[in-house]
Amino acid sequence: xxxxxxxxxxxxxxxxxxxxxxxxxxxxxxxxxxxxxxxxxxxxxxxxxxxxxxxxxxxxxxxxxxxxxxxxxxxxxxxxxxxxxxxxxxxxxxxxxxxxxxxxxxxxxxxxxxxxxxxxxxxxxxxxxxxxxxxxxxxxxxxxxxxxxxxxxxxxxxxxxxxxxxxxxxxxxxxxxxxxxxxxxxxxxxxxxxxxxxxxxxxxxxxxxx
Amino acid sequence: xxxxxxxxxxxxxxxxxxxxxxxxxxxxxxxxxxxxxxxxxxxxxxxxxxxxxxxxxxx
Numbered sequence: 001x002x003x004x005x006x007x008x009x010x011x012x013x014x015x016x017x018x019x020x021x022x023x024x025x026x027x028x029x030x031x032x033x034x035x036x037x038x039x040x041x042x043x044x045x046x047x048x049x050x051x052x053x054x055x056x057x058x059x060x061x062x063x064x065x066x067x068x069x070x071x072x073x074x075x076x077x078x079x080x081x082x083x084x085x086x087x088x089x090x091x092x093x094x095x096x097x098x099x100x101x102x103x104x105x106x107x108x109x110x111x112x113x114x115x116x117x118x119x120x121x122x123x124x125x126x127x128x129x130x131x132x133x134x135x136x137x138x139x140x141x142x143x144x145x146x147x148x149x150x151x152x153x154x155x156x157x158x159x160x161x162x163x164x165x166x167x168x169x170x171x172x173x174x175x176x177x178x179x180x181x182x183x184x185x186x187x188x189x190x191x192x193x194x195x196x197x198x199x200x201x202x203x204x205x206x207x208x209x210x
Numbered sequence: 211x212x213x214x215x216x217x218x219x220x221x222x223x224x225x226x227x228x229x230x231x232x233x234x235x236x237x238x239x240x241x242x243x244x245x246x247x248x249x250x251x252x253x254x255x256x257x258x259x260x261x262x263x264x265x266x267x268x269x
Contacts (some may be wrong), residue, residue, distance in 0.1 A: 114218060114221055117218065117221075117222050117225075118221065118222065118225040121222065121225045121226050121229050122229055125229065125233070151214055152214065152218070154215075155214040155215035155217075155218050156215075156218070157215070158215030158216065158218065158219045159215065159218035159219045159221075159222050161219065162219050162222040162223055162226065163222070
């Protein structure tokens with residue numbers, strides 16, 4: 001069965017694309033063979049695995065792709081159960097449109113801030129256009145760095161209803177463990193007790209999608 | 211809290227409208243840039259052009 005392809009995208013930087021990509025992939029690899037395609041020229045996903053120790057390598061292979069993304073995805077589709085594409089923070093290159101054409105699902109991490117929401121409007125339009133050629137394409141907003149006690153975080157739900165793209169019930173809270181795991185080159189699943197709550201958030205997202 | 215939610219939602223609506231207007235303008239500019247097709251109309255009623263060539267043959 002060909003791999004299910006997920007693209008993590010947002011044209012705005014710093015929304016947590018790589019954090020979501022890597023932890024999401026680490027969760028998926030517990031279910032099947034998983035590959036991360038690092039399509040971001042910043043190569044953050046590659047840097048993440050580079051920080052892992054030899055004794056505890058990152059559980060998912062990461063390859064960097066700079067050329068024809070769709071062709072590379074097709075090349076690996078039969079060898080994996082899940083492919084996660086970490087997209088660059090731009091809509092100005094072909095990469096994201098190629099990712100949209102090759103994906104089954106787009107995940108768009110958004111921060112609970114007006115500026116991040118406004119930036120997502122253009123991406124939502126791009127996804128609507130992509131659906132014309134890839135009719136099966138699904139897209140979901142994933143709220144990242146949610147702070148339940150913050151009024152703006154709580155107000156997000158109403159604003160998200162303005163988007164034509166649905167948001168996942170599960171989101172990611174603002175937790176230091178996401179950053180700590182990156183420094184150690186591992187996922188939140190490897191952080192023991194400290195990573196339990198974060199791992200549960202990632203699991204909820206996976207379960208909602210699969 | 212509810213007020214903040216409405217404000218945020220209003221701001222997203224506003225950005226959506228601005229984006230739609232911008233895309234509409236860009237599309238119009240693109241259309242304006244497209245060169246007019248050259249119309250080749252045949253006018254059967256028009257007389258055929260008469261080419262008068264005077265060739266002088268050498269004797």
